[in-house]
Amino acid sequence: MHDVIVVGAGPSGASSALFLARKGIDVLIIEKKKLPRYKLCAGGTPKVTFDILDVSPDFFNAFSIEKLRVVYRGEEKEYSVPPNNIFTLRREEFDYKLTMLACQNGASLVDGEKVTGIEEDKRTITLETALGHKFKTRYLIGADGIGSRIARFIKSDFKYPVPLAIQKDIPYENPDPTISLFMGLVPMGYGWIFPKDGMVSAGLGAYKFPPEEMPKVLSNILNSFDHKNIPLLAHPISFYRGKRRLARGNVLLVGDSAHITDPFSGEGIRNGIKSAKVAEEVILEAIKRNKTLESYTEKVYSLLARELFLSWIISGIFYKFQNRIFSLMDRFNIGYILANLLNERISYSDLLKKIIKSTIQIRNRT
Numbered sequence: 001m002h003d004v005i006v007v008g009a010g011p012s013g014a015s016s017a018l019f020l021a022r023k024g025i026d027v028l029i030i031e032k033k034k035l036p037r038y039k040l041c042a043g044g045t046p047k048v049t050f051d052i053l054d055v056s057p058d059f060f061n062a063f064s065i066e067k068l069r070v071v072y073r074g075e076e077k078e079y080s081v082p083p084n085n086i087f088t089l090r091r092e093e094f095d096y097k098l099t100m101l102a103c104q105n106g107a108s109l110v111d112g113e114k115v116t117g118i119e120e121d122k123r124t125i126t127l128e129t130a131l132g133h134k135f136k137t138r139y140l141i142g143a144d145g146i147g148s149r150i151a152r153f154i155k156s157d158f159k160y161p162v163p164l165a166i167q168k169d170i171p172y173e174n175p176d177p178t179i180s181l182f183m184g185l186v187p188m189g190y191g192w193i194f195p196k197d198g199m200v201s202a203g204l205g206a207y208k209f210p211p212e213e214m215p216k217v218l219s220n221i222l223n224s225f226d227h228k229n230i231p232l233l234a235h236p237i238s239f240y241r242g243k244r245r246l247a248r249g250n251v252l253l254v255g256d257s258a259h260i261t262d263p264f265s266g267e268g269i270r271n272g273i274k275s276a277k278v279a280e281e282v283i284l285e286a287i288k289r290n291k292t293l294e295s296y297t298e299k300v301y302s303l304l305a306r307e308l309f310l311s312w313i314i315s316g317i318f319y320k321f322q323n324r325i326f327s328l329m330d331r332f333n334i335g336y337i338l339a340n341l342l343n344e345r346i347s348y349s350d351l352l353k354k355i356i357k358s359t360i361q362i363r364n365r366t
Helices: 011-022 047-053 091-104 149-153 211-221 269-289 296-320 322-331 334-342 348-365
Strands: 002-007 027-031 044-046 067-072 075-080 086-088 108-111 115-120 125-129 134-142 164-171 178-183 189-196 199-206 233-236 251-253
Touching (some): 002 011, 002 125, 011 027, 011 047, 011 091, 044 047, 044 334, 047 269, 075 322, 075 334, 086 189, 086 334, 091 108, 115 149, 134 269, 149 251, 178 211, 178 322, 189 211, 296 322, 296 348
Parallel strands (some): 002 027, 002 134, 027 108
Antiparallel strands (some): 067 075, 115 125, 125 134, 164 199, 178 189, 189 199
């Protein structure tokens, strides 16, 4: 029997295993697909993500961003981004290397097996896979993404509408290190082009927008790319929409399974890995004192909930007043603000104060 089983080898699952394995915990990762596997994701994340992992961005071939380009209905603005602050990742490489790093530190891996059944008694949790194999554990981490089987097992209620993202990953040698954001394409969303190592990811995310109309909107930003033979893929985004149960008994949820993606930036890797760090703390304490994992929910939300709530508020302002926000951008050093925000050197509260102050100043002048 294992001390901990992690279901899912994405960033939050692999980092959970890595953190626990570094502390000598017997941890098994079960991933439904064979690794490495393709994963649809824009792939942006800040430097602080690698600091939490205590692993260099170079280890993952992370692509450093130097500029931010914002486009609103044909008008463009460009801003510098401080070096080595924001990176993009190819998730198939990042997830695989992070999982292998966990294994090098003592974790075990079973990949290509989907968990299809969960049974629990007072001391043991038993997982059964589609291949009929059974694995026993004392503690269970659900890192199996949006629509998590583990979340359903602990009766966590995430039954609310979530945004949909569509994206094409287009091979592209030596892309310019500039993230492009496209405002005004849809009422509650935006488009993007994220350069990566040997490719660009071009996508569109939207909330309450007809899915069948999204490919036509996305085509507006794909004109300069040879993309006809590139498949268009879609996935939901697990935005935060209020507190839910994230743990029950000896089971907890991390990352997308916990719906803690930033509603404003759409960035989920950082919060997923932060939740894995909290999971490490709670599980080590539980093993030491023979406790359950019930304290995890409050600890995660005490760390993340205020910023996630303010992010949701700011995203509403951003989408409702896109033209005004675009006109205000030159009043700020947007590239530096974004870098500082994602790297947690400033908070969403600070950003909200800046927006309100600038709005008041403009009204006073008129």
